[in-house]
Amino acid sequence: MKTKLSELFVGVFLLAGVVSVAFLAMNVGNLDSESSGESYRVSASFDNIGGLNAKSPVTLAGVRIGRVTSIQVDRDRFNAVVNMTISSAYNNLPLDTSASILTSGLLGSQYIGLDPGGDIEVLQEGSVIDITQSAIVLENLISKFLFSQAEK
Template sequence: MSQRRSYGLGTGLFIVFGFAALVYLATQTSSLSNGSAGDSYLVTAHFANVGQLKERAPIKVAGVRIGEVRSVRLGAHGDVADVQLAIDKQYASIPVDSIASIYTSGLLGDQYVNLSYGSARQDLHQGSTLQFTRPAQQLEAMLGKFMGTGDGADAIGGTYEVTADFSNVGNLSQGALVKLAGVAVGSVESVTADPAQLNAHVVLAIDKKFNQIPDDSSAAIFTNGLLGPRYVEIQPGGSPDMLKNGDQMILTQSAMQLEDLIGKFMVNGSGGSASKNGPAASGSASGSGH
């Protein structure tokens, strides 16, 4: 009986001490997070996609926490998310051209903002805006890279959009790569059917740092390997004028279908054998005449 009572007493003390430890940790965490609230300066960053980033998410540099996310809201134009970052004042020497990226802690952890230092002499200050950002990586994009679509352009400085019309896009899809000389320079923004022209209307988002592409360049849809994903390859022209936002690429080459390739192979194969048999047959006939 006394042994059972001692077990019950030990269990009760364990629960009490465990609850007290949780209360202590919660209090310490709250005090730590609120302790730097008044000793920070606010900067803004615009992201095309924030994923699951939440308020009070950490801001890190080289893995060290230097602040927290103060707010996450949709921008005035509705096309980007405005994220307000509260950075501890002791970290006041952050170059204004630093890059803000949204990363995930581990495989299934919470998301946070990582700052990669730039090289500008001017530092961030209260009210500054980070011009260079990388949005949150979506699971679909990660799976696409794993399946072989490859890495796209960074597009840190933004993109400009051009259009191209194709008679056949095959299985080209949104998010497919846009390449120049085999190097990714952008991605396919959208693929829609044009009911008036009865063709496919493709919008290409090209990284702004690739702004020296002649406006008479052509766009062709190729396949990455034998069974890989489709992508758009830009073949440069020779015009002195460059592509700019809103331009249309006139010269296009549609996707080649597997059935067409097989058909051409069969036609070429049969045509080649006929041409070889033709002279041989006529030669044998003339020989028999003699």
């Protein structure tokens, strides 16, 4: 009897451990958004990416539809090339969609916001987004403001 009860407790212990790992993976981590199936890759060049980094979200109308995968510097044109994946559920984005780097909150993390255009052709695997708007860097903004004050 004693051993059977202890075996029951061991079973409960193992199950509780596995359930805890599953809970951490599902509710604390972001398992469901990581493995969201099919996606396609596009890239965009920016003059300045500010605080954007790999894994930053890509949003459409504020809804996350993809992630930044990597950021490189173009050696010839001296600008930043941002590669991102977009979920295949949104494979109807017009080719002249524009990408801008936005900030969530006043000093929050940065993300890419997509603004659909009106082209009939759509973005596909390997497409390049031509119309981009760089991140707003606070120092540049302040210096512009100061120079405009000095001219008065």
